[in-house]
Amino acid sequence: MKALLCKTLGEPDDLVIEEIAPPRPEVGEVRIQVHACGVNFPDVLMVQGKYQVKPELPFSPGLEVAGDILEIGADVKEFTVGDRVIAMTGFGGMREEVVVNASRCLPMPETMDYETAASFVLAYGTSYYALVDRGHLCSGEKVLVLGATGGVGTAAIDIAHRLGAEVIAAGGSDEKLAKITALYNVNQTINYNEEGPELRERVKAMTAGRGADVIYDPIGGAAFQQALRCVNWNGRILVVGFAADSENLPKAATNLLLLKGSSLIGVFWGRFSEVEPERNRANFDRLFQWYEAGELKPNISHRFPITEGAQALKVLMRREVVGKCVVTVRK
Numbered sequence: 001m002k003a004l005l006c007k008t009l010g011e012p013d014d015l016v017i018e019e020i021a022p023p024r025p026e027v028g029e030v031r032i033q034v035h036a037c038g039v040n041f042p043d044v045l046m047v048q049g050k051y052q053v054k055p056e057l058p059f060s061p062g063l064e065v066a067g068d069i070l071e072i073g074a075d076v077k078e079f080t081v082g083d084r085v086i087a088m089t090g091f092g093g094m095r096e097e098v099v100v101n102a103s104r105c106l107p108m109p110e111t112m113d114y115e116t117a118a119s120f121v122l123a124y125g126t127s128y129y130a131l132v133d134r135g136h137l138c139s140g141e142k143v144l145v146l147g148a149t150g151g152v153g154t155a156a157i158d159i160a161h162r163l164g165a166e167v168i169a170a171g172g173s174d175e176k177l178a179k180i181t182a183l184y185n186v187n188q189t190i191n192y193n194e195e196g197p198e199l200r201e202r203v204k205a206m207t208a209g210r211g212a213d214v215i216y217d218p219i220g221g222a223a224f225q226q227a228l229r230c231v232n233w234n235g236r237i238l239v240v241g242f243a244a245d246s247e248n249l250p251k252a253a254t255n256l257l258l259l260k261g262s263s264l265i266g267v268f269w270g271r272f273s274e275v276e277p278e279r280n281r282a283n284f285d286r287l288f289q290w291y292e293a294g295e296l297k298p299n300i301s302h303r304f305p306i307t308e309g310a311q312a313l314k315v316l317m318r319r320e321v322v323g324k325c326v327v328t329v330r331k
Contacts, residue, residue: 003095004309004327007058009049009291012313015061016220017306023099025073030102032085037093038327039312040062040151042121042242046091047313050247055091061313062093062327066108066117076102084108086117088273094309094327103277109288114199116298119324120291121284123155124298126240127216128267128283129157133238133272134265135214139164143201144212146227147193147219147243149176154323156216157184158296159287168206170199172319179322183299192223199223200230211235211260219243224250228257235262299323 002018043061045051069083079085085105089098108117121231143160147153148169160167161184169186171177172193180186188206192199203212203226211232217224220242227237242249252264252299273280290296302325305313309327316325 001096002306002329003060004036004062004306005058005060006047009047009057012044012047012317013312015047015308015310015313020095020157021323022097025071025099027074027075028076028101028103029073029099030076030085030087030105031071031097031099032065032067032087032105033070034065034067034093034095034329036066036118037062037306037327037329038119038122039316039321040329041185041241041316043091044317053090057181060092060094061309062089062095063091064118064121064307065093065098065329066114066319067098067330070097071103078102079105079107086113086121088121094306094329096306096329106284108282109292111289111292115300115303115326115328119151119288119300119326120298121152122269123324124159124287124296125273125280125284126152127155127159129269129272129280129286130216130238130240130267131156131163131214132283133279134267135216135238137163137165137214139142141165141213142210142232143214143216144168144227144230145216146170146223146308147217147241148186148189149173149180149322150218150243150322151324152218152240153216154180154184157186158298161185162290162295168203168212173177176322179301180256181321183297192226197256199226207232214238216240216262220250221245221248224252228252228331229301231260231262233261235260237264238267239264240267300326302326 076265149171168188170190218240301322
């Protein structure tokens with residue numbers, strides 16, 4: 001079978017396409033024919049050797065896939081051959097077939113296509129867990145979404161709107177902010193690359209001086225420091241990631257949290273999905289219901305065949321993606 005392989009740590013251009021032996025499922029596992037694979041920043045970091053998960057070489061990037069079950073291992077009860085599934089592989093998704101534990105699979109909604117499915121779980125799972133389970137976002141509240149044009153950012157906007165919240169979308173490009181304005185009917189946007197230290201003043205002006213009730217932050221860096229200063233009383237700041245600089249993590253001045261009575265809350269969806277699988281499944285039941293009712297609008301801005309998988313990682317590195325990027329493995 002065909003696979004996109006990282007044989008030496010480095011840059012996306014070092015990835016190669018090779019034919020490798022198909023995998024076989026063991027106890028509790030399923031073998032999946034991959035149709036599409038979502039592309040995420042951890043893929044880039046893994047290829048560079050900078051991510052906390054360091055797979056043995058050679059490996060394929062790809063944290064999430066959608067496809068059809070070809071074979072089931074012993075003791076698998078919840079799936080059968082032919083089922084359409086979404087799977088969280090952790091890595092290894094950019095190949096024609098993958099083997100994954102059945103517990104890491106979800107049935108695909110009937111109305112969902114493979115590309116959407118492959119780009120849905122990580123972004124929407126993270127954002128739902130952040131806004132609902134950790135942030136307790138309520139209808140009518142103001143939520144500031146940093147990194148609003150990326151995968152988790154657009155998912156956060158989509159979910160916040162479904163919950164009845166008002167969104168301020170902050171990103172680093174006027175062009176990309178214009179795209180999400182059109183896609184998600186966002187009324188208030190901020191370019192934090194242009195605003196810099198004035199970000200907090202813009203947020204306060206947009207919230208009648210109160211600040212945002214919930215701040216969704218997958219960026220870190222300088223934007224995080226501004227977030228500490230523009231949160232409302234009893235506000236919740238959700239620490240989702242550090243896309244600005246994963247090596248120099250920002251520090252929080254605790255006096256600012258005290259003065260605002262605000263909460264700084266960590267969001268680690270991957271660990272949550274492992275520790276609380278039943279609650280995670282319940283979250284996806286709700287998300288899939290919303291999707292099938294036409295109440296969510298996942299966006300895929302870039303698609304590449306597996307033979308151009310390196311280009312998929314490069315457009316992500318260049319911050320060109322609005323929403324998600326997908327590698328198509330099988331038409």
